[in-house]
Amino acid sequence: TNFEGRTAFITGGASGIGLGIAKALSACGARIVIADLRPDHIEKALAGFAGGAQSNSVTAIEVDVTNRETYAEAAQKMQSDFGGVDILINNAGVGVEGPILDARYADWDFGLGVNLGGVVNGLQCFLPQMIAHGRGGHVVNTASLAAAVMMPEQFVIYSAGKAAVLNLSENMREVLAGKNIGMSVLLPAFTKSNIHEAAQNRPAHLRDDSGFAASEKALSEREIGEEWMEPDEVGEMVAKGILNNDLYIITHGQFKNRMRERAEAMLAATPDSDFQF
Ligand code: NAI
Numbered sequence: 001t002n003f004e005g006r007t008a009f010i011t012g013g014a015s016g017i018g019l020g021i022a023k024a025l026s027a028c029g030a031r032i033v034i035a036d037l038r039p040d041h042i043e044k045a046l047a048g049f050a051g052g053a054q055s056n057s058v059t060a061i062e063v064d065v066t067n068r069e070t071y072a073e074a075a076q077k078m079q080s081d082f083g084g085v086d087i088l089i090n091n092a093g094v095g096v097e098g099p100i101l102d103a104r105y106a107d108w109d110f111g112l113g114v115n116l117g118g119v120v121n122g123l124q125c126f127l128p129q130m131i132a133h134g135r136g137g138h139v140v141n142t143a144s145l146a147a148a149v150m151m152p153e154q155f156v157i158y159s160a161g162k163a164a165v166l167n168l169s170e171n172m173r174e175v176l177a178g179k180n181i182g183m184s185v186l187l188p189a190f191t192k193s194n195i196h197e198a199a200q201n202r203p204a205h206l207r208d209d210s211g212f213a214a215s216e217k218a219l220s221e222r223e224i225g226e227e228w229m230e231p232d233e234v235g236e237m238v239a240k241g242i243l244n245n246d247l248y249i250i251t252h253g254q255f256k257n258r259m260r261e262r263a264e265a266m267l268a269a270t271p272d273s274d275f276q277f
Contacts, residue, residue: 002243003030006137009078009085010034011065011122012092014041016193017142017186019048020231021089024239026054030087034060035074037092037201041194064203065092065118068125075125084129087242090122090165091142091186094202095195095219098212100156106206108157114201115161119168127181136180138242141169145189145250149258154215173247182245186238189252190228196220 008025012018013034022032026049036042042060049058063074078085096111119141130137146155147162169185176183199216210216234251241249 001029003028006086007031007082008087010089014045017231017234018091020235021238024235031057035063037064066113071121071125079129084133086137088126088139090119092118095198096158097154098215100153102211104209104211106209107212110206111157112161116164119165131179138182140184141165142186145187145255149255184241184249186249192224192228196222
């Protein structure tokens with residue numbers, strides 16, 4: 001009941017982590033708008049809510065977060081239908097991966113377009129209305145633990161986008177706090193989802209001239225690990241993180257040593273200075 005009367009807009013909300021977040025926020029009383037590229041995912045997700053106690057307060061809208069025009073229309077619809085959003089979850093993402101030296105512009109544009117550009121478009125479309133309605137609110141950006149450690153070369157594009165999302169989340173927090181809007185960044189790892197469907201989420205015009213076709217095919221056949229986290233559990237963590245206004249919501253501990261190694265390597269390369277900035 002903590003989010004009673006609040007409206008949450010969740011990109012990539014029809015599958016995996018986004019759907020887990022939708023369920024958790026719905027259980028806390030929020031009105032949910034699932035925004036997703038994939039009609040098949042939307043249909044399945046809504047069917048999952050059907051008949052449940054909160055089913056009347058869950059709706060969906062088809063949005064491609066890389067399309068600024070339709071994204072702006074969706075934001076306008078949120079303003080007219082619900083008086084604007086209170087909780088924005090910039091979560092849509094694609095598991096872009098492949099041998100980086102084979103990458104073409106299509107691969108950079110696809111990966112950065114969704115994983116970074118989608119977050120940028122969400123902020124540009126929704127922050128004005130969230131500030132204007134004056135109720136305050138919260139933004140969660142989904143990055144990845146891949147943003148906080150060094151990763152194998154096939155994840156260069158993925159990690160670059162996620163690192164930017166982590167960085168902008170850290171640096172926007174203070175100015176948003178001044179508007180009574182909280183900001184969190186979610187850094188998940190190994191969660192059961194459909195992220196292996198990257199090829200299916202790639203728009204036609206970025207398909208032909210790709211260097212990643214073979215890796216995307218291999219990814220589509222990857223098995224989900226039994227020990228991976230349930231998206232519902234991630235959703236619970238996000239709901240708690242919003243209530244606490246935590247900057248970092250981190251799901252897994254497996255990367256702790258690599259996070260420390262990276263920070264220590266950077267500090268070891270840093271000269272001492274009398275002047276502290
Ligand atoms: P998922 O594939 O199950 O869910 C992502 C949803 O986003 C899908 O329903 C898809 O249709 C939608 N989507 C894709 N492109 C879109 C676009 N252009 N516009 C609107 N919707 C779009 O994957 P998952 O794993 O739940 O991913 C959610 C977020 O979590 C992503 O940002 C991903 O990078 C991140 N993440 C996932 C991890 C995992 O282990 N599953 C680990 C670290 C980060």
